[in-house]
Every structure is written in structure tokens, then in C-alpha cells.
Amino acid sequence: MKLVRKNIEKDNAGQVTLVPEEPEDMWHTYNLVQVGDSLRASTIRKVQTESSTGSVGSNRVRTTLTLCVEAIDFDSQACQLRVKGTNIQENEYVKMGAYHTIELEPNRQFTLAKKQWDSVVLERIEQACDPAWSADVAAVVMQEGLAHICLVTPSMTLTRAKVEVNIPRKRKGNCSQHDRALERFYEQVVQAIQRHIHFDVVKCILVASPGFVREQFCDYMFQQAVKTDNKLLLENRSKFLQVKQSYPGIVKNGDSFA
Structure with missing residues (x-):
């Protein structure tokens, strides 16, 4: 696991940016993400488009979303973590409150924010990021x-x-x-x-x-x-x-x- 940034305040609120590098890192990620956390990552979203002639179509676009986590599912065979929640930062493709699922996998950066980071979770990050x-x-x-x-x-x-x-x-x-x-x-x-x-x-x-x-x-x-x-x-x-x-x-x- 690679630690990109860490910003924890005195009241233990804050966020960390991580990049899972190995399959084992996905297990660490599964244990880090909890319901109520805020997760920000790049994802694919299907959006509807309307042409100048009025015809409606759909495209898959890559965008960055920040979700309030509501459900977490770990697929050990695919080595993938699916995090479902509501969007809390509106952008040009996704409205506030819209539901979406972000799929985390090795070598995909994400930022996790918590209102309260406890010592056990911070120790897990330290161990996951330490090659020792x-x-x-x-x-x-x-x-x-x-x-x-x-x-x-x-x-x-x-x-x-x-x-x-x-x-x-x-x-x-x-x-x-x-x-x-x-x-x-x-x-x-x-x-x-x-x-x-x-x-x-x-x-x-x-x-x-x-x-x-x-x-x-x-x-x-x-x-x-x-x-x-x-x-x-x-x-x-x-x-x-x-x-x-x-x-x-x-x-x-x-x-x-x-």
C-alpha cells in the first residue's frame, strides 16, 4: 500500500489518500472503509446525452465522485471492493444525493475521510504502508x-x-x-x-x-x-x-x- 497524503487533525478527523498495490492491500482497504465514511475516487458513470437534433443517447464517462458510504462488498476472487453510497459533491455528470457504486482495485488511488480516526485504524494503515x-x-x-x-x-x-x-x-x-x-x-x-x-x-x-x-x-x-x-x-x-x-x-x- 502506498500512502500519498495524510491529513489528520488534532480532533482525529481528517483524510488519507492511498493506492493499493497488491491483492493483500484490498483486504486492508476493506477493513479501513466503514459505513458513514466519505470516499473519493475515479469511477465510470453512464450519462445520457442529447444531440442538437433532439436524439437521446448514453455515454460512459470517467469522473471523480465523493460518496457517503452506505454499503461495502469485497469480492476476493476479482480482488475488487465495491462501495455504494450517495454523491455528496455535485459535478457536471452526477447530482447531489444520487446513488452510485465505486469499484476499488489495485493501483487505483482513493481518498478516505473519517470524522474520527481511531488508533487501531491508523496502525493498520501504518503497517500496510510499511514494507517491513x-x-x-x-x-x-x-x-x-x-x-x-x-x-x-x-x-x-x-x-x-x-x-x-x-x-x-x-x-x-x-x-x-x-x-x-x-x-x-x-x-x-x-x-x-x-x-x-x-x-x-x-x-x-x-x-x-x-x-x-x-x-x-x-x-x-x-x-x-x-x-x-x-x-x-x-x-x-x-x-x-x-x-x-x-x-x-x-x-x-x-x-x-x-
């Missing part, structure tokens, strides 16, 4: 001092966070600065993982690096999880899979992850 909720694979692509947190959707790879920490070189007889900086780097990566990965959606988390960075990081992460009783990480430990990377590389947004 359709990503069942995540990846931590890292090297010493640099890591990218990525989400892998069916169509693309999205970089959701970049962690970069300057790691001083080890000095002979004194590694304290290096070790402290490395620990700070690992801790920031752990925080980014918890912030950007939805563990209830993701089935596998790839941790990729050259050398032994991935092993050292995973050891640190789960040792700290045990010390702090971090149930989120401990309960999802089996989802982490270490992958050897032959050279340092970062996946860019939109790339495939291979």
Missing part, C-alpha cells in the same frame, strides 16, 4: 565498524539502518580503545536490530561479514542477551544464520540480496 511488515527475511551486512540492517521483501531489499563507529587500530600492548569502540559498535547494531526488525514477521535473519566479525558479533549479542535477560533475542535466537561474505559489501535500496 511484508519482509520475512532480514540481513545484517557488516564489517568491523560498519553495518547495514536490511529487510528483504519479495520484490526488493530495503536498507533500514546504517551503523558506523570509528574503530581504532590495536596497539601493541594496549587494545583497550579498540575493544571499547568495538563493543560500542556491537551494542548499536543490536539496538538497530531490535528497532527495525519485526521478529513476529521475520523468519530468518542473515548475519553476513568477511572474516570473523559475524561470529564475534553474534557471541557478544547473545552473551549480553543472557546477562540482561533479553527475551526478544533469546526466544528468536534460532532465526539468526551466519553467512560468510568473501568481501565487504553493502546492499543498496532496491537491489536484490544474493
